[in-house]
Amino acid sequence: MNSPEAEAFNRWQKKDFQQVEHEAASDWRSMLTNLNLPEVGRRMRALGITPQTCRSVKDASGLAKGLVHSRHEPEDQIALLFSFVNIPHHLQGNIIDRWSKAGFPPLAVHAPYAAHVLMVEIFFQIALAANLISTERASNRVDIAYLFYLPFCHVFVSGDKLHKLCAPEFLTKQQDFVWAPDLKSDLARMNREMLAASEVEREAGLHNLAPRPLGDDSNLTVALWNRHAPGSPKSKEVALPMSPEAERKLVEHLQSFTKAPTAPDVASVPSDDLDSISIERLVPAKKGSWWLIPKEIAKSESGKRD
Incomplete structure (x- = not known):
């Protein structure tokens, strides 16, 4: 059983809004404009x-x-x-x-x-x-x-x-303020550069193709990433390779949390009293020209559901 907040978040991702939420938003905007x-x-x-x-x-x-x-x-x-x-x-x-x-x-x-x-x-x-x-x-x-x-x-x-x-x-x-047209321009630059990649590279998923923004510190997105993102290029940490078998076991372990039984009144239990909390988020396999997750994995998961 999901908490009311998690249920609402899942609905909002699907653009499913209840009447009370429409009314609350309308009242808030009315209060501001009055x-x-x-x-x-x-x-x-x-x-x-x-x-x-x-x-x-x-x-x-x-x-x-x-x-x-x-x-x-x-x-x-x-x-x-x-x-x-x-x-x-x-x-x-x-x-x-x-x-x-x-x-x-x-x-x-x-x-x-x-x-x-x-x-x-x-x-x-x-x-x-x-x-x-x-x-x-x-x-x-x-x-x-x-x-x-x-x-x-x-x-x-x-x-x-x-x-x-x-x-x-x-x-x-x-903190930084960023003028939206500047950010859009730099994102368009990166999109053009990544479109030059081969189909095989693109099907590996966006996180594999570009785990970090493309460019150098003179590019807005790279500068913001280096300043604010954990694990930026300035980090001394080195990613250790993981074998396919280890990856499979890790995925199975994480999926076990979503399949574990929950108490019917879990929504009313303080989070500090719970051993673990699993919150699911819906991520499309592909958006526009880009596979957000590897195409092979997306097809595999789709086959399992069918």
């Missing part, structure tokens, strides 16, 4: 945020970062957070009490992700008031929300001009 951007701009300008006091997105992000790293006015900070992310009223007292018992440390220390969300929201409103972001484009409200995901990624790729302007202000030194 913000009256011109009114927000007027409100912030009334607080003294103008093009003269805030001349760049760096100035705007500096003001926002200063707020969540400050120990001053914690009540105002948490009130803003409650307002922006619609925290249910019955939860607010416990949240405030927990923060109070901790001695009201800076929000960025006490609740880093909540602080990040608040920082992005404050930045957006300051930038609107300072005319750094247009109040005439309603989609800016939805687009800025993508910056909420930044703490969870190594590389943020976008072809949106608003992201290109704002995202770098919230990235750490370990």
Whole structure:
């Protein structure tokens, strides 16, 4: 029995979405777009945020970062957070009490992700008031929300001009912003180079044909791989060859996990109490011109299912 999350993930891979999920997505986008951007701009300008006091997105992000790293006015900070992310009223007292018992440390220390969300929201409103972001484009409200995901990624790729302007202000030194047209161009370069391979080489599977991006550090994808991917060319590890018999036994061992019986209530058991967890992902054997797994293995597995 799969957990509810695993079941949902499997459905989403098949583009099978339930009505409740469509409604949740619709409500979320509606909440984002209902913000009256011109009114927000007027409100912030009334607080003294103008093009003269805030001349760049760096100035705007500096003001926002200063707020969540400050120990001053914690009540105002948490009130803003409650307002922006619609925290249910019955939860607010416990949240405030927990923060109070901790001695009201800076929000960025006490609740880093909540602080990040608040920082992005404050930045957006300051930038609107300072005319750094247009109040005439309603989609800016939805687009800025993508910056909420930044703490969870190594590389943020976008072809949106608003992201290109704002995202770098919230990235750490370990993260990169990549302009989508640049990445697409470099991926097209690699595709052209790999198409020169023989049919036999291509049928061996993409991971065998190109286990790492083709090119050198002057190529965008290679540079990103060397900076962020484990086992990059700079790694000192050397892959040891594995015999066909050893590979077969390893595959059988891994497959045994998916065939093992599970308790009917496994979804309610804390993951720390389980000996093992098996999560299956659907991977197409071939996509476009490329075999994602060796053609021979794909055909063999297909024959077993038939």
